[in-house]
Amino acid sequence: MSVIISQQISATGVKEYTKVIKTFDSPFTPLVGQKIRDTAFGDMQYYDVEDVFIDLAENEYWVILPAILLHTDDIEDLRDAVREYRSHGWECTKPL
Numbered sequence: 001m002s003v004i005i006s007q008q009i010s011a012t013g014v015k016e017y018t019k020v021i022k023t024f025d026s027p028f029t030p031l032v033g034q035k036i037r038d039t040a041f042g043d044m045q046y047y048d049v050e051d052v053f054i055d056l057a058e059n060e061y062w063v064i065l066p067a068i069l070l071h072t073d074d075i076e077d078l079r080d081a082v083r084e085y086r087s088h089g090w091e092c093t094k095p096l
Contacts, residue, residue, distance in 0.1 A: 002058075003030055005038075006093075007047070007065040009081050013073025019094045020085045030063045040088035 003026045010017035022038065035046040053062040070077050075096060082092045 001026065001029075002060045003063060004060055005036060005063045005065060008067040009070065009078060009085075010067060011070040011072045011075070011078050014075050014078060016075060016078065016096050017094070018078055018082055018092060018096050020082060020090045021093055022088075022090045026061075030061050036063065036065060038088060040085045040090055042084075 003024055005022045008017055008019050030052050032049050034049045037046045047065040049063050050066055051064040079096055
């Protein structure tokens with residue numbers, strides 16, 4: 001099945017938010033509480049899986065990671081975060 005990892009990114013002083021996803025195939029079933037590592041996370045190293053949705057019609061698992069809250073009022077900081085994720089193979093599903 002395909003596994004789609006999803007994470008929301010927002011900022012304290014900006015009304016906008018964005019979402020990023022990364023898709024890959026896996027024979028394993030993701031579970032709440034598992035740890036996900038990715039080079040895009042930088043110093044954070046891993047995030048715990050918060051929720052998992054199964055879409056049987058699409059043959060997909062959706063894995064929801066905790067939202068990221070940037071402490072800034074500059075929308076460019078959000079865009080920079082998206083660029084960093086993209087440089088590690090993620091896609092932005094809600095452009096700013």
